[in-house]
Amino acid sequence: MEKRKIAFQTFGCKLNFAETSTLSRMFSPEEFEQVTHKEEADIYVIHSCSVTANAEKKTRAAIRHAKKLNPKSSVAVIGCYAQLRPHELMEMPEVDIVMGNREKYRLPGIYLNNDFKNLIDVDDSNIMKDMSYKSAYSSGDRTRSFLKIQDGCDYFCTYCTIPYARGKSRSSNIEEIINTASRIGKSGVKEIILTGVNIGDFGKNHGEKFFELMKELEKVEGIERYRISSIEPDLLNKDIIDFVAKSSKFLPHFHIPLQSGNNDMLKRMNRKYDREIFSRHVNYIKQVMPDACIAVDLIVGFPGETEELFRDSASFIKSLPVSYLHVFTYSSRPNTKAENMKEKVPGNIKKERSIEMHDISTRMRKVFLESQKGKTGHVLWESNLHGKYMQGWTGNYIKVKKPYDKHKVNTIETVKLEKLNNESFILE
Numbered sequence: 001m002e003k004r005k006i007a008f009q010t011f012g013c014k015l016n017f018a019e020t021s022t023l024s025r026m027f028s029p030e031e032f033e034q035v036t037h038k039e040e041a042d043i044y045v046i047h048s049c050s051v052t053a054n055a056e057k058k059t060r061a062a063i064r065h066a067k068k069l070n071p072k073s074s075v076a077v078i079g080c081y082a083q084l085r086p087h088e089l090m091e092m093p094e095v096d097i098v099m100g101n102r103e104k105y106r107l108p109g110i111y112l113n114n115d116f117k118n119l120i121d122v123d124d125s126n127i128m129k130d131m132s133y134k135s136a137y138s139s140g141d142r143t144r145s146f147l148k149i150q151d152g153c154d155y156f157c158t159y160c161t162i163p164y165a166r167g168k169s170r171s172s173n174i175e176e177i178i179n180t181a182s183r184i185g186k187s188g189v190k191e192i193i194l195t196g197v198n199i200g201d202f203g204k205n206h207g208e209k210f211f212e213l214m215k216e217l218e219k220v221e222g223i224e225r226y227r228i229s230s231i232e233p234d235l236l237n238k239d240i241i242d243f244v245a246k247s248s249k250f251l252p253h254f255h256i257p258l259q260s261g262n263n264d265m266l267k268r269m270n271r272k273y274d275r276e277i278f279s280r281h282v283n284y285i286k287q288v289m290p291d292a293c294i295a296v297d298l299i300v301g302f303p304g305e306t307e308e309l310f311r312d313s314a315s316f317i318k319s320l321p322v323s324y325l326h327v328f329t330y331s332s333r334p335n336t337k338a339e340n341m342k343e344k345v346p347g348n349i350k351k352e353r354s355i356e357m358h359d360i361s362t363r364m365r366k367v368f369l370e371s372q373k374g375k376t377g378h379v380l381w382e383s384n385l386h387g388k389y390m391q392g393w394t395g396n397y398i399k400v401k402k403p404y405d406k407h408k409v410n411t412i413e414t415v416k417l418e419k420l421n422n423e424s425f426i427l428e
């Protein structure tokens with residue numbers, strides 16, 4: 001029988017990418033030929049995201065686009081949007097299969113048995129109790145891999161749907177993760193990005209600690225660099241920061257969600273820390289690693305964010321030695337506490353605040369990049385061609401470009417950062 005062409009498209013977080021890659025490896029190359037989602041395929045698997053209304057809109061557009069590429073194709077939608085509102089997706093005439101976050105790994109079997117019409121396989125009956133865990137890591141990128149170490153979340157921030165889509169906080173164990181990291185190392189990949197939903201919460205269901213995991217990962221042969229994809233402020237601590245400062249493998253690059261610089265707003269969001277804790281972490285990082293990169297998530301326009309509270313938040317953020325911001329405009333999510341909160345911020349005000357915070361971020365990034373001029377960076381060169389250039393990232397997450405040299409792909413080179421062009425350094 002002729003191989004069927006299958007294409008995967010992923011939206012959202014690094015965890016989704018690790019899981020899509022794992023799922024794609026479960027489709028046997030004897031039966032299936034993998035093509036890109038821009039090509040005509042017999043099967044399209046779309047890994048959805050539901051973190052904002054815009055993410056869902058992109059998922060629906062991708063579904064329509066897939067069916068346009070091949071009207072006879074089968075379209076399967078998996079991931080958080082599928083988990084939270086399967087019927088809404090199945091109402092789309094283009095959709096054939098909708099699978100929940102646990103059920104998605106049954107897809108290869110379903111396509112092998114060819115029984116794939118109007119199938120919804122989403123069991124949300126006990127998603128809040130289920131502790132089953134599926135490991136995952138991404139492959140196919142020569143230089144780095146997303147390694148899943150944790151899933152789910154018990155924090156229930158008032159704006160967030162993820163706990164309802166991914167269930168309770170749970171994780172694999174240190175031994176299993178070390179085995180996977182070794183396997184990734186043997187494949188020639190040099191950098192691992194630790195990913196999950198709330199990775200600092202690693203081990204909550206079995207007693208091991210994230211800090212212990214870091215120490216064991218440091219010993220894995222073949223892997224030269226680790227990035228912590230994101231860590232909650234209340235789970236970051238002096239031990240972790242000191243370990244990164246002394247480590248030859250854990251990179252001085254922190255991504256820490258703050259969400260607001262005002263304590264009243266943090267309470268309304270049900271966040272687990274106040275801004276004083278956040279500021280202490282950031283300043284301690286800069287004390288022990290002055291060149292560290294610190295990226296901060298921020299939400300603007302959350303219900304109740306008056307002009308005064310926004311001003312207070314903005315001035316606190318401007319006082320922090322952080323490198324840049326990820327600015328999100330508050331997007332009301334179904335079934336969250338914030339959905340029913342009063343004092344909604346009008347759309348035009350949200351827009352103005354987003355523009356203002358983006359400007360602050362641009363200025364912060366410029367200061368950070370300028371501070372690196374004349375310094376040394378260790379760049380892991382990637383394989384993609386960008387015009388006549390190749391690019392790579394330093395340990396503290398600075399983009400560097402140089403004329404393409406295929407012998408340098410997937411090697412780590414020590415370079416001098418001198419010529420800054422927009423947001424990357426150029427080596428001639």
Ligand code: SF4
Pocket residue numbers: 153154155156157160161162163197198232
């Ligand atoms: S920590 Fe909060 S924002 Fe992050 S996944 Fe959990 S509930 Fe959502």
